[in-house]
Amino acid sequence: MIEITGELSGKGLRLGIVVSRFNAIFTEQLLRGALDAATRHGIAEADIAVVRVPGANEIPLAVSALLRSGRPCDAVVALGAVIDGATDHAMLINTAVSRALSQIALDAGIPVLNGIVCAHTLDQAIERSGSKAGNKGFDTVCAAIETANVLRRLACEVRP
Secondary structure, rough: OOOOOOOOOOOOEEEEEEEOOOOOHHHHHHHHHHHHHHHOOOOHHHHHHEEEEEOOHHHHHHHHHHHHHOOOEEEEEEEEEEEEOOOOOHHHHHHHHHHHHHHHHHHOOOOEEEEEEEEEEOOHHHHHHOOOOOOOHHHHHHHHHHHHHHHHHHHHOOOO
């Protein structure tokens, strides 16, 4: 049996972070958590690109543009905060963005992780942006590092 796992070391990895400005009270906390995770796990500050967009709906296009820009990225993390309102708008945004990010990752062959907080209430958004439930930005960067390392190992696997 062969088991391939990724380690939680960002040394030598290049990270893109696309963050929305909408609901900045939450997204800035998510970004702080993401940057903390990146540097804590060994990603050099010079190897982190932060791209800011107006809202969550603009994140997939910016992720795609970042990957085409020529700036190398081993993983990209999308950060935003979408909170339910009186209409289905939040659900529509969350579904469209999630699908788009998944497709971009498959097309690019690199991890594109969704760190967008999808909350029913303000309290839930607070909890997921650095309060009781942790910081989704931090957690998403950790998952991105591990996944990038898994893909690196898979690329090095020699098949008989």
